[in-house]
Amino acid sequence: MGMKPYLMGFALIVALVVVGCGQGTYPLDIFYEMHYQQTFKSHEPPRMAGVEGAVPVDWVPAPKSTSFNTGEHLFNVNCSMCHGPGAKGDGPVLAKMMKEYDYKPAVDPDLTSPGVVGMQKKGMMGFMISGVVVMPSFKKLLTPQEMELIAEYIVSLQ
Numbered sequence: 347m348g349m350k351p352y353l354m355g356f357a358l359i360v361a362l363v364v365v366g367c368g369q370g371t372y373p374l375d376i377f378y379e380m381h382y383q384q385t386f387k388s389h390e391p392p393r394m395a396g397v398e399g400a401v402p403v404d405w406v407p408a409p410k411s412t413s414f415n416t417g418e419h420l421f422n423v424n425c426s427m428c429h430g431p432g433a434k435g436d437g438p439v440l441a442k443m444m445k446e447y448d449y450k451p452a453v454d455p456d457l458t459s460p461g462v463v464g465m466q467k468k469g470m471m472g473f474m475i476s477g478v479v480v481m482p483s484f485k486k487l488l489t490p491q492e493m494e495l496i497a498e499y500i501v502s503l504q
């Protein structure tokens with residue numbers, strides 16, 4: 347009693363349309379893997395090949411800086427779009443979710459609030475690992491050391 351092949355094909359198309367057009371779990375899809383951004387990889391050589399035979403003339407190599415992979419830099423790249431540059435919970439992405447999608451944060455997104463001060467570094471790292479409702483999990487994106495640097499930076503803002 348197998349399904350007719352054309353019926354199966356039709357079912358597949360319907361399934362693809364349903365899956366493809368369905369909304370994600372989040373009210374607003376954001377691309378939070380900022381690591382793949384060119385700006386984040388600015389110490390890498392340019393990816394496009396130059397003109398054959400061309401010689402770089404005025405090229406000044408980017409200064410070797412330690413400003414990458416500081417807690418501040420990692421916070422700005424991964425968290426500030428929602429939590430705001432001062433971690434007050436006023437980032438533009440979260441503001442858009444709240445205003446246009448009527449999203450109500452499950453807990454206070456102000457990371458300088460007494461509640462977050464009280465949870466200390468360990469608690470914040472726990473939230474980075476687990477994620478919270480619309481806040482994605484950073485388990486696979488940040489190393490424990492990076493999470494610790496971010497948590498230390500947040501403590502410095504509190």
Ligand code: HEC
Pocket residue numbers: 376378421424425426427428429439440450451452453454455456457459461462469470473474478479480481482484496
């Ligand atoms: C997509 C937006 C978004 C990003 C990106 C994001 N968060 Fe959040 N975060 C939230 C929201 C919104 C909440 C409140 C819970 C909820 O409704 O999801 C929250 C909650 C938290 C809390 C718990 C606050 C409390 O009052 O208990 C901590 C800690 C936290 N975030 C840390 C971070 C850190 C650190 C990063 C970066 C590594 C980060 N978040 C990235 C949106 C985000």
